[in-house]
Amino acid sequence: MLNYRNTEIIExxxxxxxxxxxxxxxxxxxxxxxxxxxxxWWKLKYNLAxxxxxxxxxxxxxxxxxxxxxxATAAAANELGLKSVGIVRGEETLxxxxxxxxxxxxxxxxxxxxxxxxxxxxxPLFIEQLHKQFGDFYLIPEGGTNELAVKGCAGxxxxxxxxxxxxxxxxxxxxxxxxxxIIEGLDDTKNILGFPVLKGxxxxxxxxxQYTQKNHWQLLYDYHFGGYAKTNGELMSFLKTFEEEYHIPxxxxxxxxxxxxxxDLIKKNFFPLGSTILVLHTGGLQGRSGFSF
Ligand SMILES: *Cc1c(COP(=O)(O)O)cnc(C)c1O
Numbered sequence: 001m002l003n004y005r006n007t008e009i010i011e012x013x014x015x016x017x018x019x020x021x022x023x024x025x026x027x028x029x030x031x032x033x034x035x036x037x038x039x040x041w042w043k044l045k046y047n048l049a050x051x052x053x054x055x056x057x058x059x060x061x062x063x064x065x066x067x068x069x070x071x072a073t074a075a076a077a078n079e080l081g082l083k084s085v086g087i088v089r090g091e092e093t094l095x096x097x098x099x100x101x102x103x104x105x106x107x108x109x110x111x112x113x114x115x116x117x118x119x120x121x122x123x124p125l126f127i128e129q130l131h132k133q134f135g136d137f138y139l140i141p142e143g144g145t146n147e148l149a150v151k152g153c154a155g156x157x158x159x160x161x162x163x164x165x166x167x168x169x170x171x172x173x174x175x176x177x178x179x180x181x182i183i184e185g186l187d188d189t190k191n192i193l194g195f196p197v198l199k200g201x202x203x204x205x206x207x208x209x210q211y212t213q214k215n216h217w218q219l220l221y222d223y224h225f226g227g228y229a230k231t232n233g234e235l236m237s238f239l240k241t242f243e244e245e246y247h248i249p250x251x252x253x254x255x256x257x258x259x260x261x262x263x264d265l266i267k268k269n270f271f272p273l274g275s276t277i278l279v280l281h282t283g284g285l286q287g288r289s290g291f292s293f
Pocket of ligand 1: 038039040068069143145172173174175176177178179251254255282283284285
């Protein structure tokens, strides 16, 4: 299996936190593995086990040019001695960006498809063509979300529950696989708050309900900053100030948006006096390289 390192829970202290009478904790899951970090480790865990068990020697998956999932999959395959193929949305742009050049350096074969073709990536015919081209492979969906990914994240949530007491758990949401697992792994004495980073992501509710029947969660839609990988001055200055104050790095795509949302909710008195809020640092720091700041 992949290496795993236990991570710390850090308490953040500041005037505003004190003023609103809450406790704010951050689980530094971004430090669980140097390359397969954060939620990606847990999403891949059982998929990798299944790929090995079923004697596949190649992983194939999908992502955009800045995908943390492609990056993590390439690293995981490399660590386990598997081959990997990345189906990348859009045309090749040279020189390769940091994410894709890393993936390539870990042996991932990059295969570019048009945005149109990419939209059909789950169609049986498309998968069949991929099999003709790349032979046998273990398929991991875009973003790594499937039943086994949800199972991995549920397992993580169970360990978290043993580790510390909390009332709210906050995390960023992309495809919804991670939050679905977290919901499954926790009982309804905990409130789970997801911060979607995509614009117009109301479809996520249904997506999440495919994996869990539980209801102790909610999505906060006001913190996407214009959409996936979009930022503005307000977000970037929040990120900088946060890093200076707490010495915890954030990425502009996922964790900065969530953390901005958490502080905004604190200021709006969303959290009852005396609550403990656990924020999950889901990693993704490799994605910082795509931004200048
Ligand atoms: C992929 C990713 C997410 C989103 O996870 P989903 O399971 O797709 O919702 C959140 N944070 C970071 C840092 C990620 O890389």
